[in-house]
Amino acid sequence: MCTYDTATVGIRGSAKMASGWQGVDQAVVYFDxxxxxxxxxxxxxxxxxxxxxxxxxxxxxxxxxSARQLAATITQILDSVPEDLL
Amino acid sequence: xxxxxxxxxxxxxxHHGDVIEAYLAVPTDVTTxxxxxxxxxxxxxxxxxxxxxxxxxxxxxxxxxPNLYHREAPGAAPDDAAAVARASGxxxxxxxxxxxxxxxxxxxxxxxxxxxxASIGYCSGGRQSLLAGCRLPLDAVIDCYGxxxxxxxxxxxxxxxxxxxxxVANLAGPVLGLFGAxxxxxxxxxxxxxxxxxxxxxxxxxxxxxxxxxxxFFNVDRPSFHPESAVEGWREILxxxxxxxx
Numbered sequence: 001m002c003t004y005d006t007a008t009v010g011i012r013g014s015a016k017m018a019s020g021w022q023g024v025d026q027a028v029v030y031f032d033x034x035x036x037x038x039x040x041x042x043x044x045x046x047x048x049x050x051x052x053x054x055x056x057x058x059x060x061x062x063x064x065x066s067a068r069q070l071a072a073t074i075t076q077i078l079d080s081v082p083e084d085l086l
Numbered sequence: 087x088x089x090x091x092x093x094x095x096x097x098x099x100x101h102h103g104d105v106i107e108a109y110l111a112v113p114t115d116v117t118t119x120x121x122x123x124x125x126x127x128x129x130x131x132x133x134x135x136x137x138x139x140x141x142x143x144x145x146x147x148x149x150x151x152p153n154l155y156h157r158e159a160p161g162a163a164p165d166d167a168a169a170v171a172r173a174s175g176x177x178x179x180x181x182x183x184x185x186x187x188x189x190x191x192x193x194x195x196x197x198x199x200x201x202x203x204a205s206i207g208y209c210s211g212g213r214q215s216l217l218a219g220c221r222l223p224l225d226a227v228i229d230c231y232g233x234x235x236x237x238x239x240x241x242x243x244x245x246x247x248x249x250x251x252x253x254v255a256n257l258a259g260p261v262l263g264l265f266g267a268x269x270x271x272x273x274x275x276x277x278x279x280x281x282x283x284x285x286x287x288x289x290x291x292x293x294x295x296x297x298x299x300x301x302x303f304f305n306v307d308r309p310s311f312h313p314e315s316a317v318e319g320w321r322e323i324l325x326x327x328x329x330x331x332x
Contacts, residue, residue: 002128002210002233003271006172006244028173033129033302035165040301040310046169054162054170
């Protein structure tokens with residue numbers, strides 16, 4: 001199925017792409033057909049600069065369990081950081 | 087039939103007079119033939135859909151696949167272009183119809199044209215093929231597992247297609263629908279609603295739902311590929327085209 005389920009979120013940071021390090025300002029999260037990961041559907045994440053070259057993105061395709069673990073781990077790490085460092 | 091063909095990337099005039107990329111495949115062993123517009127799936131103007139386009143030419147039809155994401159990302163890799171298009175909210179319906187109209191005009195201008203043009207689309211393209219058939223004088227329409235033809239996509243998504251079922255009275259030609267019994271987007275029940283609407287509008291159609299198949303059973307390079315359904319589906323497609331645009 002094409003779920004079309006898509007969420008975009010503004011972000012601030014940098015990412016290393018095929019062209020090198022770039023500033024990024026947008027993450028697009030969706031659950032749909034992956035391009036490379038051998039599954040019918042996957043959690044897909046594009047980290048990009050909205051005004052950048054289409055090829056300048058980090059594309060990640062994860063199975064649902066991996067995506068949940070990653071999301072939980074990110075939150076866990078952030079929760080453990082002293083408040084004055086955030 | 088020798089299955090001889092020529093395939094190449096060309097430019098066509100799409101919606102609003104925009105010049106967009108397209109992939110054309112034409113049989114070279116015929117003097118006249120029908121034609122088909124191929125609408126790619128959401129992952130984009132990719133190699134697998136180009137292969138489908140060539141298969142139509144090998145079977146005697148001029149086939150043209152417009153790159154629906156050309157404006158967002160000219161020259162980009164298909165997956166990168168699809169990512170940009172998704173981040174931009176997807177392809178607006180009006181633009182899709184304009185691009186299919188441009189593809190129709192190009193096909194009808196070929197020296198081999200018999201004047202008849204069908205459309206086919208896969209996945210998101212299935213819905214778009216039906217939509218194009220409701221708004222353009224297509225001689226036949228093929229919908230391969232298009233979701234959100236009878237209901238709108240849920241609110242809150244950055245990409246949100248809406249139902250087409252309210253427009254089916256405008257269809258100019260018959261519809262072939264090919265679906266998987268295990269698919270949930272669209273569900274067999276949703277396809278029944280579409281059938282009821284076609285009946286109510288007095289439209290001609292053939293709907294096939296394949297047991298054991300889910301979504302995207304034609305995709306030879308994905309785990310969803312279901313060989314028995316794909317083989318039977320191709321037979322249905324070629325029979326349908328022979329009856330409608332050959």
